Amino acid sequence: MYLYLSLALTIAAGISFVYGLYRFFREKSPLYVRMIVLGIGCAMLGRLFTTLLVLVNGEVFEGFSVGMLGIIGSFLFFFSANFGQMDSIVDDGSPKFRKTRIIALAAPVTVALIWCVGAAIVGVNKTMVWVGIEMLFLALASYYHLKHLIIEDVESGLISSIRSYNLLALIYAFLCIMEVLLECFSVPTFVIVIVYILECAVLLAFVPVLERGIKKWTI
Amino acid sequence: MDNLTYIAFIAMTVSLGLMLPLMEKKVRRLVIFMIVGMFSCLFVSELNHILLEAYNNDMFYVTTTITPVTEEIVKALPILYFAIVITDDRRVLIPNAFAVGVGFALLENVVILTQNVENVTILWAFVRGFGSGLVHGICTVMVGWGISYIKKRRKFFYCGTFALLSAAIIYHATYNLLVQSAYQYVGILLPLLTYIPIIYFLKKNGIKASVASDS
Helix, strand or coil: CHHHHHHHHHHHHHHHHHHHHHHHCCCCCCHHHHHHHHHHHHHHHHHHHHHHHHHHHCCCCCCCCCCHHHHHHHHHHHHHHHHHHHHHHHCCCCHHHHHHHHHHCHHHHHHHHHHHHHHHHHCCCHHHHHHHHHHHHHHHHHHHHHHHHHCCCCCCCCCHHHHHHHHHHHHHHHHHHHHHHHHHCCCCHHHHHHHHHHHHHHHHHHHHHHHHHHHHHHC | CCCHHHHHHHHHHHHHHHHHHHCCHHHHHHHHHHHHHHHHHHHHHHHHHHHHHHCCCCHHHHHHHHHHHHHHHHHHHHHHHHHHHCCCCHHHHHHHHHHHHHHHHHHHHHHHHHHCCCCCCHHHHHHHHHHHHHHHHHHHHHHHHHHCCCCCCHHHHHHHHHHHHHHHHHHHHHHHHHHCCCCHHHHHHHHHHHHHHHHHHHHHHCCCCCCHHHC
C-alpha cells in the first residue's frame, strides 16, 4: 500500500510542478514564485525516488534515505523564498514587529516538541535522528510561514494576498511531520491514508492558490 | 599492474593539458574545468572505495544513498571556488559547471569501461554517453545556478544552493537506482527527458549575467 500512497504523492507533486512550470516559467515571473515551484519540484523528485526505491528494493532504507532530501530541499526552497526575498520587504527589523516575531516562534517550537514526544515514545534511533534533521528544516520554514501569515501588512497588500499560500505551506509542513512520525508508530491504516490524501490535496492546491495571490500584486 | 583509474586520468589529462597553450581563453577555461572534473572523479573514486568498505560492499545501498551525496558535493567545490575567487557571472559559471560534470563523467566512463572490458558493447557506450554524461552535467549546472548568487544575494546563496544540491543528489540517486534495476531503459531516458527542456529554457531565456533581473 505504501507504494501506491507514495505514487499518489509523486503524481500530485508532479502535476503541481508541471502546472507551476507552465504558469511561471514561460514568461517573466517573480523569483519568489519560481522558487516555490522549484520547491514543489524538489518534493516531486524526493517522492519519485522513494516510490522507485520501494518498487525496486521493496522497502526504504533504515536511517538516511535520499528521499528525505526531497522534503528538506523543498522546505529550503520555501524558506529561501520567504527569508531571502519576502521577509526583508515585510519586516524592516523595527520593534513594531517584535510581537509577531515572538508569536511566529510557536511554529518551530511546536515542530521541536512533536519530535521530542516522538523520540520519547519510540526512542532515539538512527531513523529518529534523521527525522530530527529533516524537522530542523521544516521548523526553519514554518517560522516564516507563520510569521507571514500573521504579520501586519505595510506594503499595500503584498503579504496579505499570499496569506492563503503561507497557510497551505504551514499545513503541508505539519502533514509531512505527521507522515514521517506515523511510520514510526503502529496506527490504523485509514489514518495514514487520510494524511496522504490531505498531502496530495495541499500539493495540488499550492500553485493555483499562489497564482490567485500574486495576481493582486500587479493590480 | 598500476591502478587503472590513475593511468586513465594521467593519459587523458596530460594530452588535454598539452593542448591548453594553443587554445583561446574561453575554450581553455572550459578544458581546464573538464580536467578539474576528471580530478574530482579521481578523488571521489578513492572516497567511494573507503565508503564501500565501510558499508560491507553493499553496492546497491552505497550507489543509491551515499555516492550521489559525495559526488555532488565534490563536483560543486571547484565551481564554488571559481565563483568566490574569479567570477560569479552566470554566463561563465554555467558552461564551466557543465564542463566539470562532463569531465567527471568522462573519467568515470573510462574507469567503468576498464573494469568491465569484456562485457561492454556499442549500446553500452551510447547508454553511458547520454546517461551518465548528461546526469553529471545537469546536476553540476543545477548547483552552479545556486552558487551564482554567492556575491549578489547571500541569503539566496546559502539556502538556495543547499536546496539545489539536494535536488541534484536526488536526481543523481534516481538515475543510479533506475540503471541498476529492471527499469534501466527508463533510467537512460531520464537525463534526456530533462536535458531537452533545460536546454530549451536556457536557449529561450538566455543565461542571464545579472541576478537583478530575477527580482
